[in-house]
Amino acid sequence: MDRPLRILFIASEVAPFAKTGGLADVAGALPVALRERGHELMVVMPRYASVNYQKFGLRRFWDSMGVWMGTGQLWCGVNMADHQGVPVYFIDYNEYFGRDGIYHDAAYNDYLDNPYRFGFLSRAGLQLARDMEFAPDIVHVHDWQTAPAAAYLKTWHWADPILGKAASVLTIHNMAYQGVYDSSCYPFLGLGWNNFNAGAFEDHGRVNFLKGGIAFADMVNTVSPTYAKETRTAELGYGMAPMLNNKGDDYVGIINGVDYSDWSPDADRLIPAPFTPDSLAGKALDKHTLQRRFMLEESPDIPVIGVVSRFADQKGLGLLAQAIEGIVNSMRVQFVILGSGDPGLESYFGGLPARYPGRIGSYIGYNNEIAHWIEAGSDFFIMPSIYEPCGLNQIYSLRYGTLPIVRATGGLDDTVEQYDEATGGGTGFKFWSATPGAVYNTVGWAVSTYYDRPQHIAQMMQRAMTQDFSWERSAVAYEEIYARAMANKARL
Numbered sequence: 116m117d118r119p120l121r122i123l124f125i126a127s128e129v130a131p132f133a134k135t136g137g138l139a140d141v142a143g144a145l146p147v148a149l150r151e152r153g154h155e156l157m158v159v160m161p162r163y164a165s166v167n168y169q170k171f172g173l174r175r176f177w178d179s180m181g182v183w184m185g186t187g188q189l190w191c192g193v194n195m196a197d198h199q200g201v202p203v204y205f206i207d208y209n210e211y212f213g214r215d216g217i218y219h220d221a222a223y224n225d226y227l228d229n230p231y232r233f234g235f236l237s238r239a240g241l242q243l244a245r246d247m248e249f250a251p252d253i254v255h256v257h258d259w260q261t262a263p264a265a266a267y268l269k270t271w272h273w274a275d276p277i278l279g280k281a282a283s284v285l286t287i288h289n290m291a292y293q294g295v296y297d298s299s300c301y302p303f304l305g306l307g308w309n310n311f312n313a314g315a316f317e318d319h320g321r322v323n324f325l326k327g328g329i330a331f332a333d334m335v336n337t338v339s340p341t342y343a344k345e346t347r348t349a350e351l352g353y354g355m356a357p358m359l360n361n362k363g364d365d366y367v368g369i370i371n372g373v374d375y376s377d378w379s380p381d382a383d384r385l386i387p388a389p390f391t392p393d394s395l396a397g398k399a400l401d402k403h404t405l406q407r408r409f410m411l412e413e414s415p416d417i418p419v420i421g422v423v424s425r426f427a428d429q430k431g432l433g434l435l436a437q438a439i440e441g442i443v444n445s446m447r448v449q450f451v452i453l454g455s456g457d458p459g460l461e462s463y464f465g466g467l468p469a470r471y472p473g474r475i476g477s478y479i480g481y482n483n484e485i486a487h488w489i490e491a492g493s494d495f496f497i498m499p500s501i502y503e504p505c506g507l508n509q510i511y512s513l514r515y516g517t518l519p520i521v522r523a524t525g526g527l528d529d530t531v532e533q534y535d536e537a538t539g540g541g542t543g544f545k546f547w548s549a550t551p552g553a554v555y556n557t558v559g560w561a562v563s564t565y566y567d568r569p570q571h572i573a574q575m576m577q578r579a580m581t582q583d584f585s586w587e588r589s590a591v592a593y594e595e596i597y598a599r600a601m602a603n604k605a606r607l
């Protein structure tokens with residue numbers, strides 16, 4: 116990039132402030148990486164009740180900011196905090212965000228006013244930049260929640276002296292969540308019935324936030340090249356394939372980076388013992404501690420397979436559920452499972468330690484420290500995803516020398532190299548078929564390699580640990596699509 120850009124990020128979750136999944140990791144780390152490359156950033160997100168004022172050092176920025184929506188003006192407050200040199204602004208509007216949950220209540224019921232909450236966030240992010248006279252070159256929005264901002268730029272703010280030149284980039288982290296609602300919320304968005312058509316916000320008579328965003332954004336991307344290809348097809352496009360194919364070259368895939376200051380075994384402050392590729396003694400200790408924590412047989416020789424996941428259909432844990440008992444009954448192997456979500460899977464995986472004591476450990480819930488322990492102390496990490504836009508845990512696993520066992524879909528296929536039995540090459544074990552049998556066989560393959568070809572495992576661990584998925588690389592790729600978005604906007 117030949118000059119520094121001004122970039123406005125608007126996102127519904129940003130780590131470390133609020134997180135349900137990888138979107139937050141990206142919205143937290145990418146701005147920092149871009150700032151380090153000389154760009155000027157501002158990030159806007161909601162102030163959920165769970166965003167702790169003291170813990171994150173929030174301070175009041177503005178007591179009141181008026182935000183026009185289609186049905187009238189709403190007044191909110193604005194707080195701010197510093198995040199590794201990037202200013203993050205929090206939209207304070209109790210009626211919408213003053214709840215502990217981000218998208219749903221504790222019983223996983225989606226909040227019924229989500230289209231209002233995130234329509235408002237989309238507009239408020241732009242309003243804040245405008246009132247601060249922060250004239251962005253790029254407005255970078257994420258998923259359906261903030262997709263409407265791309266449309267506001269081409270409608271309300273078309274001739275705006277501050278926002279009028281901004282080009283928009285929409286990053287899609289998951290095609291399955293599109294924000295589809297009854298059309299009664301559409302007037303609130305204020306985007307005009309002329310944009311409620313099949314080429315933009317309308318979807319079988321309902322409002323589709325993501326679809327509108329795809330139509331209006333100057334560039335659209337998703338988080339891996341393979342998932343970009345897959346979503347251009349009916350099977351994984353969830354109805355968006357025609358829209359995405361219409362974008363032609365303006366829809367691309369960029370692999371996420373990972374934050375190695377958080378997820379690297381030499382620097383990780385959450386794990387019992389640090390380690391490096393040259394000195395793996397710490398990893399042995401981490402494995403022992405993990406086995407003890409989960410009351411598994413404490414043996415350095417039995418391979419441990421880790422799971423850290425949302426329990427959602429996407430993650431393919433139903434396949435693992437159908438295979439895991441056959442695996443532990445026929446192979447000398449242990450599992451440690453961390454996750455939450457689907458109540459059926461929660462009770463199934465939660466009940467396994469009692470039925471397979473010493474061989475399966477599990478923790479039902481969300482726990483970052485245990486996630487780190489599992490990455491560090493396991494020998495293998497399994498992700499049998501049905502689809503996976505990028506996936507971060509397999510990339511963390513590589514860095515910890517914990518070899519991924521993955522279904523070859525989306526970002527999993529792009530980041531893991533298949534084991535080559537002839538040479539000991541590769542960084543993990545991949546399978547294609549979405550069946551319990553394929554999970555069983557591939558785990559069997561990994562476990563037999565562990566016992567029979569330990570020198571191959573050692574070689575793969577070395578290769579895995581030295582892979583580079585730093586944000587620096589992804590930030591360069593984002594600069595390229597920012598330039599293309601600006602060129603696309605300038606042509607209009």
Ligand code: ADP
Nearest residue numbers: 136137424425454480481482483486506507508
């Ligand atoms: P997704 O965003 O689809 O859930 P990713 O692999 O991109 O998948 O990101 C998952 C992120 O959430 C990782 O940072 C992972 O460590 C974290 N995570 C998921 N479930 C849990 C859990 N139960 N406890 C702790 N961290 C979790």
Ligand code: GLC
Nearest residue numbers: 136137138288338504505506
């Ligand atoms: C989504 C996807 C995941 C991806 C993350 C960050 O949550 O499910 O694969 O890594 O977004 O882009």
